[in-house]
Amino acid sequence: MSAKKVLMITGDFTEDYETMVPFQTLGAVGHDVHAVCPDKNAGDTVATSIHDFEGDQTYTEKRGHNFTLNATFSDINPADYDALVIPGGRAPEYLRLNPAVLDMVRHFFAENKPVAAICHGAQLLSAAGVLEGRTCSAYPACAPEVTMSGGKFADIDVADAVTDGNLVTAPAWPAHPAWLKQFLALLNQPAYA
Incomplete structure (x- = not known):
């Protein structure tokens, strides 16, 4: 496995597990992950939220940790990165309004670089216009956005x-083992070496 340089685009009230687990996992296996948020610098933090599934009709939300960014958004050139990770939570809802974020997302698809998005991360993919003809999983409440942007919503188990192609998606954090395994496999393919 050759180490990859991975960009993570996140923001305030990103989902706690969907940010921290991939950040730490990818780093633990030797990849260099840079976590950024618009208008924030390396050393700044974003607030996280914890989305849980407790038998209600939708997830519950609680305040999570402070997650420290390790790179500065305004310094980022997506061409310097081999792959992209988009966590879910509330952050994609407002990040999709930022043209620079959408341009970064589009770069990874234009260059056919590996992309992993989970849960509400599909909101960024939809807003960037990169889902046409693609199969994409997401939190079920994001299914209309996937289909309205020309994608095929994958209605899969929450743990799948x-x-x-270059896109790995999952419904929510219970899918971390499957999602990260598929993303790591993609990163190790010769086409992305």
Whole structure:
């Protein structure tokens, strides 16, 4: 396995597990992950939220940790990165309004670089216009955005993930084992070496 340089685009009230687990896992296996947020610098923090599934009709939300960013958004050139990770939570809801974020997301698809998005991360993919003809999983409440942007919503178990070309997606954090396994497999493919 050759180490990859991975960009993570996140923001305030990103989902706690969907940010910290991939950040730490990818780093633990030797990849260099840079976590950024618009208008924030390396050393700044974003607030996280914890989305849990407790038998209600939708997830519950609680305040999580402070997650420290390790790179500065305004310094980022997506061409310097081999792959992209988009966590879910509330952050994608407002990040999709930022043209620079959308341009970064589009870069990874234009260059066919590996992308992993989970839960509400599909909101960024939809807003960037990169889902046409693609199969994409997401939190079920994001299904309309996937289909309205020309994608095929993968209605899979909450613990499953799906890969379509360079894109790995999953419904929510219970899918971490499947989602990260598929993303790591993609990162190790010769096409992305």
